[in-house]
Amino acid sequence: MHRLASSVALTAALLVISGCSTGGTPSDAPAGSTPSPRSSPTGTPAEEAAEDATEESSQEAGEAPAREQEPVAPADFEPATAVRVVRHLAGVIGPREATGRAYARAADWVQGELEGLGYDVARQGFDVPAGESWGVPVPAGRSVNVVATPVGFDPSRPHLVVGAHLDTVPRAPGAEDNASGVGVLLAVAEAVAQRRTRLPVVLVAFGAEEPRGPGDDEHHYGSRRYAAEMGPRERTAMRAMVSLDRVGVGATVPVGSATASDPVQRALLAAARSAGVRAVAVAEQRSSDHWSFVRAGLPAARLGSTSYAAYHSAADVPAVVRPDQLARVGRVVLAWLAPR
Template sequence: MRGSYLLGVVAGLALVGCTPEPSARPEGSTSSSPTATVAASPTESTKTTAPAPQPVRFDAARATADVRHLAGRIGPRLATAPVYDRAARWVAGRLRSLGYDVSRPSFPVPAGDSWGAPVAAGRSSNVVAEPAGFDPSRPHRLVGAHLDTVAVAPGAEDNASGVAVLLELARLAAREEPGAPTVFVAFGAEEPRGPGDALHHFGSTRYVRTMPRAQRRALVAMASLDRVGVGRTVPVCTGPLSADRVQRAVLRTARRIGVPAAPCENTASDHWSFEKAGYPVVRFGSTPYAGYHSAGDVPAVVSTAQLGRTGRLAWAWLRTGTPAR
């Protein structure tokens, strides 16, 4: 009897020794014990809510600094002069630094009269900035501003102001995708070398003529920034040939964001080259001012507030969806 009892005790001890401890349960198993705890994963324990990204904003002070550089440090930029090449290289470098694919196609410009100054024939160039991965066969917009001046003018308002706004818009579009892919072009040789269309708008005319067929079908709107730093109201112009839906869209945007704007009509900028080719266009700017085409077109002429109004309006429009052509 005593032997049987001892054998039972030994067997019981053996069974206890073979039973797994609660902490040694297989991986992935769960416990129904009310005192069991599950440690938070490292990711869960350190997870925080990321702050919402802030919308990018047009920086009028940055644009003003660019006006001062172009019209103050560089000065008059006759399209066929070496100083124009200096300005074009500077603009191209700025756009490349933003991540754009930049090219500088050149073209001939005839001799003529640059607002009273005889000028020889030569070559000029456009500065073309396309977003990385740009597909010219897909719907897109183009924003342009002429970089050249007449022979005697530093060209602060005409047209460092437009180029400065273009550079700032390109910066915003590189940080926040606009409503449609946008190509930015600083045009050469917009200023006339005599009367009539044949002696005006050389760079934009060249661009339109050399567009690949797929891009001709895909371009849905062109906007020109020309003399955009004077006044308190943003002129929103189109020519007599263009459907006015882009102009109306910009004016609606102006009312929505509270920027004073007024419709107008003219053919005196690079939008005219595109309008004649059948594209819907808009021109920002054209307020008269005393220093027009003279040595008095200096940075002090340009208003930072007006650059801001124009830039905010243009950016708000670019953020909208692509209009049908």
């Protein structure tokens, strides 16, 4: 299997403390923090049975497990891949404002990595207005989502979406916010490229997540565009979306819901339990790309958001990110994607 990861050994005790969007986020939890609640993957036996029935009927209608490989498992996640991505994006490229040249370099690089794993990759361009991003004026321009799909993917058939924003605020190298999310995204892409998942998986690096002013309408431009361009059949076929945003610090995995509780959040908490990862539910969490999908009436949740001192600053460098936390999040995602 092609591997993104280099032979770089995982090193170092890296700094802990972290954050992307603020509000409703737990601090770095001690070893004795409350584990994730026990629940069925979709929250209730009826919901779980309905989901399983949907998957079975899809397969009977000709929607195979897309590949005849071994099923993916949490242990298939390679933390070294995620670490390499963080080091390249935040250490080599640096700040990636959504309309700038550095962002374009980052999008090219991510596209190349995904194509190297055998995915079909498309770009979804969109306009972004001028504004102010975390105290720094930013120009109007174009940004892009990088969208990877398995070969032969049919968006009108049941599928899942995993995304992470690729841009940063202008003054931050963005190791935790959000090279960590993109690192986990690419390591997940690597794991599922040659293994079977319960449904086909679309992988998206979103542009222009960071704010250009106050409020929802000046935030999350790339994911809003993606959700707006989904046709009726694709909307019905998308079973759930997960946003990976600030997933590289802490000792537990925050699982955020835009509402008090929802089936996607419960499914992720159950996946964390099955993977042996400590997770904590966060309600009313709307500060990432999953919110664009929820606003559009689509099921979505978020992984990540532990507070950290280097948030949106020049100090958000690769040393902030913890490989062990990247591994926890990656195992949760793969447990969620794994066939039952």
